[in-house]
Amino acid sequence: MKFLSFALSFFEYKMLWPSYFAICKILYKVDENKVLFADAFASDLTDNMTPIYTALEKRDGLSLFKSFPKDMSRISRSKEALNFLKLYSQCGTLFLTDSMLPAYAVKKRKKTKVVQLWHACGAFKKWGYSNLSGSFGVNEKKAKIFPMHNCYDLVPVSSAEIIPHYAEAFRCSEDIIKPLGVPRTDEMFLKSTPEKIILYAPTFRGENVTSAHNDSIDIEKLKNAFPDYEIIEKYHPFVKCKGENLNTNEILKKTEVLITDYSSIIFEFSLLNRPMIFFAYDLEEYRKERDFYYPYEEFVPGPIVKNMDELIEAIKAAIAANTSAASLVTSSNISSVGLSTNSSISTTTTKFDFASVSKKLDKYMSACDGHSTERILKELGF
Structure with missing residues (x-):
């Protein structure tokens, strides 16, 4: 089965997609007023695409197009890849938010600009060419057969601090990576008030989109421990049929306490300065x-x-800290990263140090100020 999957991928990447794109280039001319939004792992506009799309909808003379698979089945994704290539051959600007193999398999037209609005802020866990030796993603051998991230003209990021990491992950020049901000964070600068919500938003486990899962937390135990709070699960998009399908920014703005693991959602949430x-x-x-x-x-x-x-004790500390900056709550063997410890109390007592949140993450989000969308469009000449 793995061999058949590899053989089909090889045929598409090396033969079908380049041949089809070559035909499309003969049939269609590039129109600089055509703008394409595409993602191989989403069914519609992603959080980072929406602010750009909304802004461009208001501009006269532009034609906006979308390319998203109906579902994650191999048939659906392969069919949409051909539709994508047809649109890609004509557009003046392409916006991506994730890997897009059909775009990497063909030689980009000179008049087309490709913008990678990567779906994560900051730089947390490794991806792309930074992670070729682990069990996640592709290995060095596959990366040589199926080159990735080879067509970008602009990669906006959340700060200058992380440019070297993106250059490593994409194996591209640092010159195309610019600290212009992340579009979806613009909304986080609008006034918001937290509600009695505890959000569990982890990343996924598994090698890829088809094996993604996360089954680590006892939600019922949390609900019983905090009956006055709404416990919301927001899983990575790869983890299907689990959790609630909610707008990430909307729920973050209402969240009092965030529980996560290795997810880059911490960068957006840090803008709210909550535990x-x-x-x-x-x-x-x-x-x-x-x-x-x-x-x-x-x-x-x-x-x-x-x-x-330990999780329940940490949540109690977070709630107490939100209630009063001076509140102290007893905890049991909780690592004190991001916490301050009062050793004068007989038991291990901690309080959340809100200053550490902004202090630790500000340098990774310095380009996010509520005007990221505006800067990116200006950089592209829109």
Whole structure:
């Protein structure tokens, strides 16, 4: 089965897609007023695409197009790849937010600009060419057969600090990576008030989109421990049929306490300066598979917990900290990253240090100020 899948991928990447694109280039001319939004792993506009799309809808003379598979089945994605290539051969600008193999398999037309609005802020866990030795993603051999990220003209990022990491992940020049901000963060600068919501938003486990899963938390135990709070699950898009299908920004703005693990959602949430807890029950295993751009224990701006009892104690501390900046809550063996400890109390007592959140993550989000969409469009000449 794996051989057949590889053979089909090889046929598409090396023969079908280049041949089809060559025909499309003969049939169609590039129209600089045609703008294409495409993602191989989403069914519609992603969070990062929406602000750009909305802004361009208001501009006269532009024609906006979308290319998204109906579902994640091989048939649907292969069919949409051909539709994408047809549109790609004509557009003046292409916006992506994830890997797009059909775009990498063909030689880009000179008049077309490709913009990679990568779906994550900051630089947390490794991806792309930064992670070819682990079990996640592709290995060095496959990366040579199926080159990735080879067609970009512009990669907007959340700060200058992370440019070297993106250059490594995409194997591209640092010159095309610019600290223009991340479009979806613009909304986070609008006034918001937290509600009694605890959000669990982890990344996924598994090698790829078809094997993605996450089954680590006892939600019922959390609900019983915090009956006055709404416990919301927001899983990675790869984890299907689980959690709630909610707008990420909308729910983040209402969230009082965030529980995550290795997800880049921490960068957006840091803009709100509210407590976050890191449920890293499989840290060593994950470190071997994916690894991080920075030492995890030093990087995360919140307590690291390994089991449900520690998690519940950390949430109590977070709620108390939200109620009063001086509130102290007893905890049991919780790693004190992002917390301050008062050793004068007989038991291990902690309080959330909100200053550490902005202090640790500001340099990774310095280009996000509520005007990212505007800067990106200006950079592109729109």
